[in-house]
Amino acid sequence: MSGAALALEVVVVFFLALFLLHRYGDFRKQHRMVLFATLLAWFLCFLIVFILPLDVSTTIYNQCKIDNQVHQVASDTFSPDNSSNSSVLPTQKIPSKICFKPWSYIPDGILPVFWRVVYWTSQFLTWLLIPFMQSYARSGGFSISGKIKTALIENAIYYGTYLLIFCSLLIYVAVSPQWHLSWYDLRTIGITAANTWGLFLLVLLLGYGLVEIPRSYWRASCHGHLLAKTYFKAAKLMTEKADAEENLEDAMEDVRRVNETIKYNHPLRKCIDTILRKCPVEYQEKLGRNMDDYEDFDDKGNPYPSKTSLVKLHKQVIYAVQRHNRTQVQWQILLDEAFHLEDVAKNETSPTHQFSHSFPSTETPGWVSKYLYTPTAEWYWECVFRRWCYRVLAVVLCVFSAAVVWSECTFFSTQPVLSLFAVFIQLAERDYNYVYIEMACFVTIFYLCYCVYSTVFRIRVFNYYYLAPHHQTDAYSLQFSGMLFCRLTPPLCLNFLGVIHMDSTISHQQRQQTAYTSIMGSMQVLSFIANVFYIYYPMLIVLLCIATYFSLGTRCLNLLGFQQFMGENDLTSDLVDEGKELIRREKRKRQRTEDGESRRREWRERYGEQRQRYAGKNRNSYSELSDGSSTDTGRAQTRRDRGAKTELLQDVEPLDYNEDEPLETEDRSRYTGGHYLSTSASRSRIFDDV
Numbered sequence: 001m002s003g004a005a006l007a008l009e010v011v012v013v014f015f016l017a018l019f020l021l022h023r024y025g026d027f028r029k030q031h032r033m034v035l036f037a038t039l040l041a042w043f044l045c046f047l048i049v050f051i052l053p054l055d056v057s058t059t060i061y062n063q064c065k066i067d068n069q070v071h072q073v074a075s076d077t078f079s080p081d082n083s084s085n086s087s088v089l090p091t092q093k094i095p096s097k098i099c100f101k102p103w104s105y106i107p108d109g110i111l112p113v114f115w116r117v118v119y120w121t122s123q124f125l126t127w128l129l130i131p132f133m134q135s136y137a138r139s140g141g142f143s144i145s146g147k148i149k150t151a152l153i154e155n156a157i158y159y160g161t162y163l164l165i166f167c168s169l170l171i172y173v174a175v176s177p178q179w180h181l182s183w184y185d186l187r188t189i190g191i192t193a194a195n196t197w198g199l200f201l202l203v204l205l206l207g208y209g210l211v212e213i214p215r216s217y218w219r220a221s222c223h224g225h226l227l228a229k230t231y232f233k234a235a236k237l238m239t240e241k242a243d244a245e246e247n248l249e250d251a252m253e254d255v256r257r258v259n260e261t262i263k264y265n266h267p268l269r270k271c272i273d274t275i276l277r278k279c280p281v282e283y284q285e286k287l288g289r290n291m292d293d294y295e296d297f298d299d300k301g302n303p304y305p306s307k308t309s310l311v312k313l314h315k316q317v318i319y320a321v322q323r324h325n326r327t328q329v330q331w332q333i334l335l336d337e338a339f340h341l342e343d344v345a346k347n348e349t350s351p352t353h354q355f356s357h358s359f360p361s362t363e364t365p366g367w368v369s370k371y372l373y374t375p376t377a378e379w380y381w382e383c384v385f386r387r388w389c390y391r392v393l394a395v396v397l398c399v400f401s402a403a404v405v406w407s408e409c410t411f412f413s414t415q416p417v418l419s420l421f422a423v424f425i426q427l428a429e430r431d432y433n434y435v436y437i438e439m440a441c442f443v444t445i446f447y448l449c450y451c452v453y454s455t456v457f458r459i460r461v462f463n464y465y466y467l468a469p470h471h472q473t474d475a476y477s478l479q480f481s482g483m484l485f486c487r488l489t490p491p492l493c494l495n496f497l498g499v500i501h502m503d504s505t506i507s508h509q510q511r512q513q514t515a516y517t518s519i520m521g522s523m524q525v526l527s528f529i530a531n532v533f534y535i536y537y538p539m540l541i542v543l544l545c546i547a548t549y550f551s552l553g554t555r556c557l558n559l560l561g562f563q564q565f566m567g568e569n570d571l572t573s574d575l576v577d578e579g580k581e582l583i584r585r586e587k588r589k590r591q592r593t594e595d596g597e598s599r600r601r602e603w604r605e606r607y608g609e610q611r612q613r614y615a616g617k618n619r620n621s622y623s624e625l626s627d628g629s630s631t632d633t634g635r636a637q638t639r640r641d642r643g644a645k646t647e648l649l650q651d652v653e654p655l656d657y658n659e660d661e662p663l664e665t666e667d668r669s670r671y672t673g674g675h676y677l678s679t680s681a682s683r684s685r686i687f688d689d690v
Contacts, residue, residue, distance in 0.1 A: 005104035017042040026471040041482030053441035063512040064099035102434035111515035126486035140315030198491035207544020209451030210401040218394035221387040231579030241327040251320040329472040355379040408538040
């Protein structure tokens with residue numbers, strides 16, 4: 001293959017990262033630099049996960065060749081021709097091993113350069129570029145130079161502590177006579193510091209994910225528990241959604257006040273226009289009314305806001321709009337999930353064994369739902385097979401989590417080998433089953449990454465970051481995910497190599513190192529980190545798993561005032577009931593909207609052709625008849641139109657004003673007394689108290 005597997009996986013990983021970015025980001029609305037940085041960060045991190053198994057198989061093959069060379073040297077040394085001891089028999093010649101080249105073998109010299117480019121590019125992204133872009137995107141400056149200045153100040157404050165620590169260590173090394181560090185050693189210390197920071201956070205997140213992910217799949221098979229939790233999340237999200245709307249209203253009120261104060265020829269008017277472009281469209285139209293563009297400003301009048309205050313207002317508007325958009329997207333996704341779960345509960349007792357939806361689904365293509373995912377197949381999947389598949393998956397993940405915990409606590413033991421993953425890899429190494437080795441490495445790394453990364457987006461105390469599909473993820477969450485992946489993936493993969501005994505620094509074995517380990521340098525430069533922290537700190541994962549199993553973190557958050565779903569709890573029950581009522585109201589709203597759309601379609605189908613026929617006859621009568629006769633024909637046509645309208649109104653169902661919510665219809669205006677009055681708005685004001 002000679003590197004063909006490496007090139008193929010690079011192409012596959014690039015399109016995978018591009019597909020995920022297209023699913024979560026918006027190529028048309030978001031800034032190109034944000035999309036490029038996120039795509040590059042995801043691409044590099046996925047490369048580490050996909051290419052590291054190839055590095056392991058190539059290293060095993062190289063180790064076999066080294067063993068053969070050692071055996072050959074030993075055989076030549078103890079042969080009868082070269083030995084002075086004639087008692088050595090030819091049968092004592094050491095046999096050589098047969099080395100089978102892996103299908104994905106990568107020639108020497110390619111992987112070290114490859115890993116060096118991937119690692120240092122990802123570190124540049126996560127520690128310098130992406131944090132700078134985050135501050136730049138959230139800055140309230142009105143010019144590029146102003147945003148850059150704000151981003152530099154914020155990052156200088158953030159990285160000042162790191163620089164202070166590094167300078168202190170550097171001074172300590174310079175004044176200590178026993179330390180003689182070269183540039184290579186300083187680079188190794190920097191890499192070790194970054195990996196130590198990542199490993200510290202990695203174990204905390206992994207201890208939560210190894211327990212919570214299998215448990216979440218098991219609970220997902222319990223439909224009643226899942227529906228109650230969805231109601232609970234709806235009640236919490238509605239509170240946050242209302243708070244976000246109120247925050248946006250306050251920000252828009254400040255913008256309105258400033259917009260009315262600063263007129264068209266004021267020097268700061270360009271700043272106001274920039275703020276207005278960041279506001280939602282409906283607020284832009286509202287703020288654009290009643291503006292007298294020909295009114296000059298007066299320096300001697302009321303005091304005008306300064307540019308500093310406008311920068312703060314601009315930043316406030318950006319944050320308020322992003323938070324409002326995020327909660328709106330989360331609310332729509334949660335509504336679809338709740339409606340689907342209610343449909344499942346309703347269809348479980350269906351005698352026809354055909355799944356019926358309350359609202360038509362647009363996610364499944366038409367040909368798929370017609371030929372493959374039929375209503376019968378959907379019923380059996382949603383109501384019968386899905387829960388059992390989730391339970392089997394939960395059991396498999398639970399066993400896998402137990403193997404990870406055992407291996408993290410015993411990977412330092414090489415005689416005997418106690419790490420389960422090291423045992424599996426060594427057994428496959430004897431038979432040179434490279435496909436199994438690569439698949440086992442990939443599945444293990446992927447599961448560890450899934451436990452760590454999903455934990456970050458599960459534990460959202462303030463719900464600040466959120467990866468929403470359907471192009472609804474904001475730029476800040478995309479940048480945060482890219483930065484987090486680049487910081488946690490390298491130490492996670494280094495920890496995995498230690499678990500399978502492919503890192504001699506931790507396993508203390510004299511064997512061929514992977515190309516990935518070679519770029520990390522020798523951890524023995526800092527013996528305390530290599531011999532103590534990297535070995536004993538992962539054992540803390542046992543305590544974290546026990547705490548997660550008994551939900552100690554959830555209980556602490558409840559005591560601090562952050563409501564969490566606890567099952568049998570008075571506060572939880574109240575929020576579940578509140579969420580159930582909210583979902584019921586939203587379902588009625590959507591049902592009325594669907595009914596209105598169906599009635600309008602029916603009206604167009606039934607009376608569209610008739611109106612066209614009447615219009616055609618009316619035009620013919622006007623062209624063929626005289627003025628008097630055309631007037632009579634027009635009157636007759638008017639009577640026929642009135643008859644058609646009367647028939648249409650008779651077909652419409654009577655309105656039920658005893659509903660909890662006012663009927664939502666489209667905004668229609670009628671001209672009365674020289675003013676346009678909105679019928680929908682007036683109707684909602686009349687029935688506000690109903």
